[in-house]
Amino acid sequence: xxxxxRRHILVVDDEEQVATLLRNLxxxxxxxxxxAGSGAALRAELAKAAVSLVTLDLNLGGEDGLALAREIRSRxxxxxxxxxxKDNEVDRVVGLELGADDYIVKPFNxxxxxxxxxxxxxxxxxxxxxxxxxxxxxxxxRFSFDGWKLDVTARxxxxxxxxxxxxxxxxxxxxxxxxxxxxxxVLSRDMIMDLLKGHDWSPLDRSIDTLxxxxxxxxxxxxxxxxLIKTVRGVGYVFSADVAxxxx
Numbered sequence: 001x002x003x004x005x006r007r008h009i010l011v012v013d014d015e016e017q018v019a020t021l022l023r024n025l026x027x028x029x030x031x032x033x034x035x036a037g038s039g040a041a042l043r044a045e046l047a048k049a050a051v052s053l054v055t056l057d058l059n060l061g062g063e064d065g066l067a068l069a070r071e072i073r074s075r076x077x078x079x080x081x082x083x084x085x086k087d088n089e090v091d092r093v094v095g096l097e098l099g100a101d102d103y104i105v106k107p108f109n110x111x112x113x114x115x116x117x118x119x120x121x122x123x124x125x126x127x128x129x130x131x132x133x134x135x136x137x138x139x140x141x142r143f144s145f146d147g148w149k150l151d152v153t154a155r156x157x158x159x160x161x162x163x164x165x166x167x168x169x170x171x172x173x174x175x176x177x178x179x180x181x182x183x184x185x186v187l188s189r190d191m192i193m194d195l196l197k198g199h200d201w202s203p204l205d206r207s208i209d210t211l212x213x214x215x216x217x218x219x220x221x222x223x224x225x226x227x228l229i230k231t232v233r234g235v236g237y238v239f240s241a242d243v244a245x246x247x248x
Contacts, residue, residue, distance in 0.1 A: 007031055007032070012037075012056045013083070018057075046078075051078050052078070052079075053078065054072060054081070069100055080100045081116060081117060082103045083113070084103075085106040101120045141153050143180040146228060150177070157173070166218055172211065186235055
């Protein structure tokens, strides 16, 4: 059973040489590593222990890696890096639409793989300051970006100009929280729908686009030329601001 104090990478590849190469690379850097050579083995590993990141080959002995990525994303909140010999734009776009965080083509440079894994982990992880047991006062989890202050605990957004509260609907606040917890990460519309649990979204309409447009009008300097919430054509959105987190 992997040690919960160390980040755990699951390498999914049916080429034993590639899997061994990646295992050795990650273990040398202090990660815990598991490997899986099939969809069944992948599911078993995810059910057995907490995983920090998955590297996924798109062609596992004939299995559809894109379908496996869709399955992972629907059941687990874990970053996915696709490492594959498929080097075409359609696969890249589809992979990102399914929620993959990066796409690396074989043959690859080991230092580049390691750098990308570390970058995805940094973007994905949103550490929350631990609250002491029995603490008399509730700690407030806050994020700051581009002069704005978002207090998640108090569910309050403070204006960058004068610090006054900005009125957000529940859906607008929840969407902004999703973005600030995942800066620089491309989020597909389907993933945003999944994260906005409890809302009646229809995949046939443009509810997410409408909600993004409303939020842009409240936080962008010019909502018609957004610099904070950027559109990734054919995929979804990315929150491009530098985000800092604190708990007080």
